[in-house]
Amino acid sequence: MSGADHLPLRVRETEMISPLLKRFVFEAADGGELPPAGAGAHLRLTLEGEGRRWKNAYSIVSAPADRSHLSIIVRRVSPSRGGSAFLHEAVHPGAVVAAHEPGNLFPMSHIARKHLMVSGGIGLTPFLSYLEAIEATGADFELRHFCRDEEIPIFERILSGFDAGRITIHPASAPFDLSQALASQPLGTHLYTCGPEALMGLVLAAARDHGWPASKLHSESFGGAHAGGLPFTAILKKSGLKVAVRDDQTLLEAIEEAGLEPDCLCRGGACGVCLTSVLEGEPDHRDHFLEGAESASNRSIMICVSRAKTQNIVLDL
Template identity: 40%
Template sequence: MSAGLQVQVSAARMLTPIVREFTLAPCRGNLPGFSPGSHVQVHLPIGERNLRNAYSLTSDPANNDHYRIAVRLQERSRGGSRYLHDRVKVGDTLTISAPANLFALHSTGQLHILIAGGIGITPFMAYIQTLEQRQANFELHYLYRPSLTDAYLEQLRARLGSRLHGYETSKDFDPKAIFSNRPLGSHVYTCGPQSLLSAVEEQAKALGWPASRLHCEAFSAPQPGQPFELELTRSGRRLQVGADQSLLEALEDAGVPVPNLCRGGVCGHCVTRHLGGEIEHRDNFLSAAEQAEFLMPCVSRGYGPCVALDL
């Protein structure tokens, strides 16, 4: 990865008790342009580790004099979100990557149906600004917990009016209704926890919705599992992966470089060949046939005592 972009925190505010927004200004010149759905990786020097956490850009893609991100404090944070909530202040300098987009808006859609769960609202903040500028037809379905994961809710109510559909519990949300009586060429975009993505994907499949018009991005903290041992067959090294640690984090902590981008199991940059052990695949990228040979260390884990990787 390149040295990155130097930015200064020009503003910070709490949107909810667990969601903090940061405005990032360039230290020199203008920032690179980006498209709606893009994210940046924020480099976080925590102890001897250098974490790189990915956050969606919520600011207007038409304006490149600043970026905005919103960070949810994760209950099992190993330092990333906790560091940004507790230690980063206005005036601090951060290093970020150039924007990358794995969740792009499709310009040809007749209707854009946006479905957000909690902090999954963040990429849609940029979507909405672009869709309004294009005078495109869209609606937003927002699942949230009141006064906790309802970032930007009042702003969206004032801005969108009847185009906003809010749900205080997942029980109020009916995925089947999302796909009913939609014009040909409609696109559905879902961002949020895996449970929401699965519910939408299952309903789309049951109704025969074309896969090319269904777009998903998972926004959830890696789920813990049992600790296991990792064998690197090329180097002969053995590493321990903790219960609350991802396989990718264990490799990074040990100084083993693995290309990565999304850190959420959707982009495929970190795909690695596995050579032994039982694997719990948690990605949304590999096919069943590919999972027999490869895994994505940003989200996948071992079932048994040891997993061997071609590293």
């Protein structure tokens, strides 16, 4: 229950939507039903490359009601951490990949009168499952998608199954007045944005300027909840291990990679289960658990999300 990958998925089919976008359709490796996934949910895949392992999260784009398959669209990024290139080059129909059960950090509001979505580039993906859910409930919506001019036909094709009258695709090169789009929304509209940080920053700032309350603003960044940081070394006193923590993994992941299984539960810095004593070094606290004084004392660390400010940190593990 410490977050193991207990969902083996078989690649049913793949499709190159564009040179950079590849769609994967997964089914349960045992042929049974897949767990349900809500609109906005993501799938965390564990990819085993040669001598390298990635844990990457991708928005699920298939319909929440359908448990026969789960689909994702992967953009090949450059420079890549390696995971997206691996998926593009080395994962073919029939392959089995390990996944974690779907999680959702970007759910839709159930009390919204209207859903206004603003996306950029591959940030469209969570909204594809929103559109599927909206189709089932008949809720009011509006989608404004921004992309590079040359990618317009690609996104038109991806969105072709949905109500074109409420979807606008904007070329990044053309000027656009977001204020007007925000000012004309009916009361009770919720705003969702996903895409590059710069776009989301503009969207949220414009909404705040127009007096939208925080409770009606929703955003999801790429890269998951616990983006990495500078590499450092954890010295585990009790087990006598020296663990190198890479820039793209968490301290807990590095310790697990070294063969230890420290107690943990939420893996999100909230539950307090993985609280570990710090013997030397300065933690970079990123959790929600330690309170002011506890945190400032630097004698404890939540290893699931926090890192080190110093090159070395010595832990009582």
